Ligand code: ADP
């Protein structure tokens with residue numbers, strides 16, 4: 001379970017992990033938020049309307065779900081359980097509420113916090129990504145202060161300074177989880 005402030009580089013390091021470990025299955029979350037430019041349905045997220053999200057939730061089709069920044073996000077149950085049943089590792093990116101509910105359901109889940117080297121870096125990354133307006137960026141940075149305060153709840157903390165180093169740490173954490 002990968003969590004951390006928006007803009008810390010979770011998507012970037014997860015892509016790096018999947019390049020190093022193509023056997024790992026990426027859980028694609030469903031969300032009601034609109035797609036950002038360049039995001040593809042079924043790849044980055046499954047983009048669905050609120051009504052469909054509510055129906056899936058009612059049918060128990062999410063392993064966990066949460067409301068983040070006014071949008072709903074959920075981890076589809078079936079793909080993750082199928083992958084785990086065949087002995088593969090699943091990596092999922094989700095907020096702390098989601099990570100903790102997965103941990104309750106699956107106690108051997110490993111919670112990893114991706115931290116930016118500094119808040120200055122976080123702001124620069126969010127600006128550089130060019131996907132959020134200034135108001136959204138300040139909302140995300142304020143939320144980041146809170147998230148960093150709670151990082152003690154994680155099994156591992158990875159500072160994403162250089163992408164390659166952060167990916168290397170993720171590979172090691174995965175290996176260690178099987179010992
Ligand atoms: P998240 O998924 O946590 O919201 P992203 O993976 O989208 O974050 O990264 C946010 C921005 O920061 C992107 O533009 C990305 O290219 C950049 N970025 C990610 N990791 C690093 C890094 N280690 N150093 C510099 N820039 C980075």
Ligand code: 5GP
Nearest residue numbers: 006029065066068073074075093094095098
């Ligand atoms: P973003 O809109 O920037 O892609 O994601 C916003 C937040 O939602 C991030 O903290 C991300 O980790 C979280 N998130 C993404 N998918 C899920 C999910 O399936 N479940 C939960 N609980 N949070 C998610």
